[in-house]
Amino acid sequence: MKEINILILSAGRRVELINCFKEAARKLNIKSNIIAGDCSDTAPALYFADKTCELPRINEPNYIDSIIEACNKENVSLVVPTIDTDLLLLSENKSLMEQATGAKILISDEAVIRICRDKINTQKFLEEHNFGVPKMHSVEEAQKSNLEFPLFIKPKSGSSSINTFKVNNAKELATYLSLVDEPIIQDFMEGEEYTVDVFLDFDSNIITSVPRLRLATRSGEIAKGRIVKDKDIMDNVASLLNILKPVGHITVQLMKTQNGIQYIEVNPRFGGGAPMSIQSGADSCVNLYRLLMGEELSYNENYRENLTFLRFDSSICLDENGELVK
Known part of the structure; x- marks a missing residue:
């Protein structure tokens, strides 16, 4: 079996995501290097990856060329974006990058990204298709x-x-x-706020859908959450994404209000809280490896509900030479 290497862009603090990919490769007994790319040599995730690569900032003209170079050097099979500011640029250059590297870029079509990245476009899309929105x-x-x-x-x-x-x-x-x-x-919306992690294959077929009740947030990211199999939410989100047709791991934010389900936004990338859904059994990292190996996946709800996740900060220490102190 060939080596399946994954490049995580803007790796930053995405230590949990790095570890989820490593664990997925271990479960499947796959030879895989998780490569963390970042413009900072003190990004914490670099010290948990198998390999690292220094990339320029997203607004620098050689950003796309640097990713292509890294993919070819490290024989990368999949490129995974993690921040919003990457998405439009990657979608615009998806075909170029895939042709130049042979790697898959985990990004939805440009039209999908333009809907999701501009909240006015998101609002219009939701209204036009009769989905709840304030x-x-x-x-x-x-x-x-x-x-x-x-x-x-x-x-x-x-x-x-x-x-x-x-x-x-x-x-x-x-x-x-x-x-x-x-x-x-x-x-202003009032009600229970949910994040829904949805994984779709490269043809936009929904494979897993995991609602998480947001119990507490910090800086816009979930700090405490509970997995709940809410069928109303899952069915409504499925209807939305069957029209929008993104690919990969998608993060949908919504509220259950007295007026029904109302959407906040759709983020077409791994969200910071994605490891909660992955650890509950809806393993997007395993799914991606399986897709890269040519397997066909089918929809399933094989994950545990009523799990409560509590996220916290941790730290690592570097010595005077910038080496990890263990």
């Missing part, structure tokens, strides 16, 4: 006194809940409008 207001509408508060404001292309605010009154609205670039203003 009503969106123009800045002019929101500044009128006849709109009911609270509202919610967020940037059009933001991530990690940066510059997202609940708006309680007109004074707060004026303040937040001065802080948020290209703002989107919506009705």
Whole structure:
């Protein structure tokens, strides 16, 4: 069996994801190197990977060429993005990169990425296909006194809940409008918030769907979560993704409100909390290896529910030479 090497882009703090891929290779008895790529030589994930490669920053002109070079040097079979700012550039260059390397790029089509990365496009897509979404207001509408508060404001292309605010009154609205670039203003949603990890094969067939109740968050990422097999959520998300047709591991955020299921956003990549779903049995890393080996996968719900995950920080130590102290 040939070696199946995986390149994780912008590896940063994705230690859990690195370890999930390593464990998946061990389970399947596959020879595989997990290669962590990052622009910083102090990214923690580098010290947990089998190999590392230094990549330029995403906005540098040689970024794509550097990934191609790394893929060819390390005989990479799959390239996995992990941050939002990568996605559009990778989707635009997907065919070029795959032809130049023979590796699969785990990225949805450019049209899908343009819907997901621009929250106005996401809103329009959801409305056009009759999925629940809080009503969106123009800045002019929101500044009128006849709109009911609270509202919610967020940037059009933001991530990690940066510059997202609940708006309680007109004074707060004026303040937040001065802080948020290209703002989107919506009705404020109240209810239980869920993240749904969905894995789709390279033909956009859904293989697993795992709702996680968000019990606590930090900096926009889940800190505590519970796996729940909520069929209403799973069926609704399946209907959405069968129209959108992304590929790979997708992270869907939504709320169950008194008005039903309402969507927050769709992130077409591994989310920070993905290892929760992977450890519950919906193993996207194992699935990816199997797809790369030419296997056909079918939909299943073979994961444990009612598991509660509590995430925490850890640290590693480097000596004066930048070597890991064990």
